[in-house]
Amino acid sequence: MSTETLTIEKLGMSGDGIARGPFGPVYVSFTLPGETVALAVNRDRGTVMSMSDPSPDRVEPKCRHFGPDGENGACGGCSLQHASDSLYQDFKRQLVVDALKSKALQAEVAPLVLAHPGERRRTVFTARRTEKELLLGYNQAESHHIVSISECPIASPGIVSRLATIRTIASVMAVGAEPFRITVLETLSGLDLAFEGINKMDDRQRRMAVETVLGQKGVARLSLNGEILVEPVKPVIDFGGVSVSPPPGSFTQATKPAEDVMAELVMAHLGKAKRVADLFAGSGTFSLRIARKARVHAVEGEDKALKALDLAARNTQGLKPVTVEKRDLYRRPMMASELKIYDAIVFDPPRAGAEVQTKEIARCGARKIIAVSCNPVTLVRDLRILVDAGYRITSVTPIDQFLWSSHVEVVATLEK
Template identity: 70%
Template sequence: MSTVTVTINRLGAQGHGIANGEDGPVYVPYALPGETLAIARNGDHGTVMSTGAPSPDRIEPACRHFGPDSDACGGCSLQHLAEVPYLAFKRQLVVDALKSKGLTPEVAETIPAKPGERRRTVFSARNTEKEFLLGFNREETHHIVSIVECPIAAPGIVARLETIRTIGRALAIGADTFRIAVLETLSGLDIAVEGLKKLEDKQRRSAIETVLTLKGIARVSVNGEILVEPQKPIIEFSGVRVSPPPGAFVQATKSAEEVMSEIVAKHVGKSKKVLDLFAGAGTFTFRIAKTTKVHAVEGDDKAIKALDFAARNTQGLKPVTVEKRDLFRRPMIPLELKHYDAVVFDPPRAGAEAQVAELVRANVKTIAAVSCNPLTLARDLRMLVDAGYRIKSVTPIDQFLWSTHVETVALLTK
């Protein structure tokens, strides 16, 4: 390890400042372009020791837990960057990913997120001799920084941090680390605990008794199994009330979900029949079903059952049909795709390569591609463009505030 002085030239994809060293790039967390600073260098990684004049784009972080200090959590990486360059950074992530595949469509300005919008947060947790830790892992470590505030999380989650700690403490086994996913629903917090060993009967009963004394808790599940459900958790997709299964995927913020649903529904809404792939519990299905028939396909059995139940018990929708199917192993083929005028797909970070390979062999006129990973989205769009599709629009959406993640909606026609 050596101490050197560097000047930051640009921001990298992980939000780190990048300096051009004699033997290659050096990555410096919490540094911004234009800043000259002394760093402790270890290989291609640098730790800030002292700084000169700060960048004009540097702002005061919103949270006490942010920064290079040893007690800072790793939940955010860009709280120190002003809004305009921050949103430009998010847009550039999408532009660069598309460009890497030879695609140069017009990319819209990033639709911003606001503090306090995250309705779903995943905490790391562990019991120690001194205290119960609930928070996030410090960057590039397994060390949990226990938090007392979180400006990105919904106020209803932050206000119940001690309640969440109480539940975690009641479930903790030894000093093992586990995860607590918290979803704010209309009926209370839905808490899904993962990574725990099997509970003994005595501890299970004690934990249930503890939860029942607490306010604002709709459900607690452990490793996918419901432990106790004082109230059924309810969320709304475009006004349709859905009870998601434990630990179900839900878009991180309601505002981003609504924006994405509006963009997608407007694009496919005039079609006679729409195919919604990787449908989850109905994020896009129900917005589309306001105006047209939808067939929803999802690999998670509990999620598709929740979607189906909600569709059957909601009036005013166009027909909604469902299908449980692993689209990675068994994608929809052209013989099936020919029945639809439009296709929507919103896959996990790995993208939808197998399904897109079948789409390019079909002749669906309208496609909406939604992704949380610009790199796999670019790969999938390249395949579609090569098959004759035209990219109509690309919209970055920031629902992962102060992180390096960005959601994107791409609309295509043929």
Template identity: 60%
Template structure:
């Protein structure tokens, strides 16, 4: 390990400050462009020890758990709380622009849709029993060490206010010293707590957790490895006023406002299309909204998610027909013949993108595509394939539903 002085000239794709070292770039977390810092460095990774010059864009973090270890922080949930809004938002938008430029794509990139603190309705925490009680929080960046948290400014108050109850329930279920994960989702009917990587609790532990759940207000369901332990209320999420009962571990977008912004872009782009395919449809975030005006074919590999979508469509009056298909689009993408009656198409894949699927779309007669992605890198790759196949990219909208992180959502609209 060596100690040296560095000047930060940019923030990288992972949220770390970047300095120009003699052997190449050096990455320094929690630093900003224009800052002069003394660092301890191992190869191209460094830790800031002190600052001789601070950026004018630096501000006080919103959370006491944020920052380098030993300086009051170490929580790995956020990486950019210390940056002022304007440069931070410009950085988020530029992540999308730079990803597009890597594939020589020039198009209109809309202003960033910014989310506010306290809007995250879905967070995943880590926990582990200790001699001093249950530790519940987020992993420290670059390690498997859990940082117990007492506050979280990105999370909805409906989650933060129930952290003591969540900790009690997790403590009742956990055993041994192995870490586990709990996905916490705030639904219209209460918290949905989905535990994973946890040893199956015995009957005594199950009963204690069930009793706690029934005693605590605001908990709709507890599940362990997709097995429902107790469900005082069906966890319901609303997609354009259409109620959907989430399956255990079911996915919903991180913030409600971001979801609405994405849906508005998708629905407007599809326009008057009579038949729409929604690929990687999940529980119906877009399918159910689109079904107000179009026949929708929803394709998804997750069986419980698809069943939730189907149930919601069948039990909502006024929708156009919604057909469903369980299909692994990575191994068996939709072919041109499968899409021969489809006018417009939406896809919202995992971070790996939809390369196999998009290679088939230029062969179809689909006229409009809305591509939704949480990874600008794979989105740009997929867009390049579609553009080479004859589609015209109209615009890309960056959406910041992962506040103070280096992750950004985007919606791209194409036509031909």
């Protein structure tokens, strides 16, 4: 441990300020470029002791739980509430610009599609029972300490207004002092609460949990480790006019506005394509919209999500044929010979990207490709494969649905 006075030179990929220390870079949370700070330095991490020259881009955080002076500790849900809108937006777009440059890809990056407070319909809380109370909130960055929250400006009003309800249910569900996770999805019919990490609930506790949910308003479903405990009303979300009931805790885009923008970009690029393959299709975010215009083959490795997609397609009139296939695209990617019948391919993999699958896409000859990703680093790796195979990037659009974090969604379109 040492004490240093350093100047922050830039923001790193995770949103931390980076200063040049005597032995290499020092990463400092909650700082901005140009700020001179006195730091307690431990290896490559610095903790601010005092600041002599705050940046003109420093603004007052929107949440009482943010930052080193936050109530109950520094909430790890956000990392950039202290940055001005212009600095923050430039930082997010630059993440995509820099990623493309790292693979020598030539493409114009569109302006960042903005996110706004109160748009997050899906969030994941951590909870734990203590001797005094039930903690419900987010883990402090790089820590197991739970910052118990009383507000969350990124989450939808429908979630924030029911924090007390979620706490009440979590208090009944909690077993011992072990932490557990609660994925909260605001649906059109109420909150879908998916608890994970609780393994020893007895029948009495289960009955109490069910009774508690039935005594609350605004909760559509309660599940534990994927098992539905009670479902007063089926949770429903809307994918372009198609009603879908997703399985407990399944993936959905974090905000509806971002999802709609992504879908608009996908649909615009598909144009008059008649046969489309949607890989890593989930519960049908894109497939069910595409089916308004074209035949779709939806491929997904998670069985329950695929069944939700299939049921929604079967129960919706006016769609083109939708076929589904359960397949782990990491272990068994669709081969070029299987993909060659499609005019266009959409793929939206997890953060790890889809390197092996992309190599098959590159060989299939589809005229149009749309790549959707929440990780610019793995996205550009996959785009490089496609460009090397003769595809041309026609657009790259960064989309902010993870407000005040260092995460950015990207939609890239390509043509043969």
